[in-house]
Amino acid sequence: MIGRDLLGIEDLDRADIERILETAEHMGEIGEREVKKVPTLRGRTLVNLFFEGSTRTQTSFEIAGKRLSADVVNFSAMSSSLAKSESILDTARTLDAMDPDVVVVRHGVAGVPKRIADVLEAPVINAGDGAHEHPTQALLDLFTVSREKGRIDGLTVTIVGDILHSRVARSNIYGFLKMGAEVRVAAPPPMIPPAIETLGVKAFTSLREALDGADVVMALRIQNERLAGSYFPSVREYAATFGLDRGKLRYAKDDAIVMHPGPVNRGVELSHDLADHRPGVILDQVRNGVSIRMAVLYLISGRRPSGGSD
Amino acid sequence: MSRILIRGGRILDPSVNRDEPGDLLIEGGVIAEIAANLEVPGSEVIDAAGAWVSPGFIDMHSHLREPGQEYKEDIASGGRSAVAGGFTAVACMANTHPANDDPAMTNFILDRALRDSPARVYPIAAATMGLEGEVMTEMVALVAAGAVAFSDDGKTITDSGVMRRVLEYSRLVGVPVIVHCEDRALVGDGVVNEGPVSTRLGLPGNPAVAETVHIQRDLLLAEITGAELHVAHVSTAGGVEAIRLARERGIQVTAEVTPHHLTLTDEALLGFDTHAKVAPPLRSRADVRACRDGLADGTIDAIATDHAPHALHEKELEFTSAPPGMIGFETAAAVVLDLVRSGELTPLELVRRMSTHPAQILRRPGGTLSIGSPADVVVLDPERRWTYDPVKGYSKSRNSPWAGETLTGRVVATLVDGRLAYHVDRGILLP
Secondary structure, X not given: OOOOOEOOHHHOOHHHHXXXXXXXXXXXXXXXXXXOOOOOOOOOEEEEEEOOOXXXXXXXXXXXHHHOOOEEEEEEOOOOXXXXXXXXXHXXXXXXXXXXXXXXXXXXXXXXXXXXXHHOOOOEEEEEEOOOXXXXXXXXXXXXXXXXXXXXXXXXXXXXXXXXXXXXXXXXXXXXXXXXXXXXXXXXXXXXXXXXXXXXXXEEOOHHHXXXXXXXXXXXXXXXXXXXXXXXXXXXXXXXXXXXXXXXXXXOOOOOEEEOOOOOOEOOOXXXXXXXXXXXXXXXXXXXXXXXXXXXXXXXXXXXXXXXXX | OOEEEEEEEXXXXXXXXXXXXXXXXXXXXXXXXXXXOOXXXXXXXEEOOOOXXXXXXXXXXXXOOOOOOOOOOOHHHHHHHHHHOOEEEEEEOOOOOOOOOOHHHHHHHHHHXXXXXXXXXXXXXXXXXXXXXXXXXXXXXXXXXOOOEEOOOOOOOOOHHHHHHHHXXXXXXXXXXXXXXXXXHHHOOOOEEOOHHHHHHOOOEEOHHHHHHHHHHHHHHHHHHOOOXXXXXXXXXXXXXXXXXXXXXOOOEEEEEOHHHHHOOHHHHOOOOHHHOOOOOOOOHHHHHHHHHHHHHOOOOEEOOOEOOOOHHHHOOOOOOOOOOEOOOOOHHHHHOHHHHXXXXXXXXXXXXXXXXXXXXXXXXXXXXXXXXXXXXXXXXXXXXXXXXXHHOOOOOOOOOOOOOEEEEEEEEEEXXXXXXXXXXXXXXXX
């Protein structure tokens, strides 16, 4: 069962995920109406507690909340709590005193949403914590694949890029495995955690082998500045060996779809021709993100004893 | 003359391999007699029925935080916490503010201990000035002031040339150099053991090889210098194996392991509990197995707590920013009794590693119940169950992963220099 909070895909089972995806289908219809608003969360306060900047995710949650008629408040706390000498838990307690109904947390360090959830009355949705999890991103990726392919079970999904530092990779690994897909990861060895196969994936250092027969290819964003020189020699060499282009994509199935959590470094993870090849899928991911976040807000807020279910 | 009779216990004295029931009489601050059924009129009686009576525990590795971080701990609170855990003496690391790199600081710590602490306090001096790893400290003057060993602890000496000179020079004073072995470059930004758990948590991994590389370096330097090396808190199978091989080659090395590295794995971090964040990090099941085996077969000499108090607000920071360390005096005995219950150590061998060996490594009195020796004694009931609540404990800090847990084995009484310092029913009685 979906719990009080949504902290990670690791905590969900297949039935939970299916329920969220089904709910998202209905939510998607709301976005196609002339008046894109339903009264479901009227009178509820949704707080976006973002310790790390992310315009895309924050905007997506804000739109999702507003389409459900919640009052959305953005609480940005960009400086680290060390700099302010206030612990994250004190920040959470301060927020809790304002009686929010649901709190969306993004933080650069793994575990912060979990620890905030431990002290907060309101349910917490993890909007990305360090290299740990980004559950709504994985849910929207699952949703996108299931709409594109009509199923997830039995598909082969290849995730390419910085697995070590990627919360998107971890959440997607859990999500696709739970839904019955085969998951492969491919990257230069320093960006593959040594124990990655304990999660149930197969790790490749050959992109060609990793792509062989893949139905879904997911490229991860490379954070050039931070990583070049220590985890791989240069952006140029990365692009040449692990950057996806039409030529390399030929190893995958003919109808393979290419996904990216965005924002894309064109010419690095994806060649220009590929980024433009079927841009529809990557933009569908963004569109589906709103539906998924509406579904999650609905399912989690609907479980609040104080609020009752609409 | 005051007399204390500890009656009806199991006498455990590793210094003479004694393990038999008996009564122990303390008179004039020293151990006066051990025999069956002693009757001493006018003596204060401590009932030790069902309990172990052994030399007081000696902790080779602790952080008392005074001077400089008295909000975490001070010598008074740390000393009280120590005796409540059965420790009659604790060695304190040099990373105070300012660091213990000067004889005046060593004197200050000893003066405070004499005034404030029911436990004996053995200052460990810094190996380099300001713990900066560059200029060695005045070891002769520091030892004359009372320093028992040298260590930069967590601020490891990264410059191998400096480390070599420190080890060479330490031969002049003949005390151990204690090393915290983690290669800083290999640790990088790692905060949890690199492996399946770090992969799941998405927290930066600290690989086991960071410890073994550093241990290997220091063992090689100990070999060429002939210095006495003591490896602090061994946490990896590779580290245990390196020390085992070095001993076989005749290198002078001793080693310690903490209660947490003997009993907890990195899975304790799965809920992001910063109380289980320590340096070196909690490791895998195989590493715990190797540490236990190493302790049992004598590769590792001593159990030391690495008692490291931190304030609650510090442990409430993000996982990567929260300081590493946990308090350990009051839980140590109960936690390590696990090795007796599992049959890996006899009671006598456990006491040897908690008391006799640390005394020998630091060349301090204690670790024995021989007649005429200062009466530093602990009475430990190995079966008594209790729930640990750090709020009711004596440390100023509460950062323990065992908070709220029911533990088996509790200190009944601790005597320092023949005086009752702690009794489970009466609390702290000294100074």
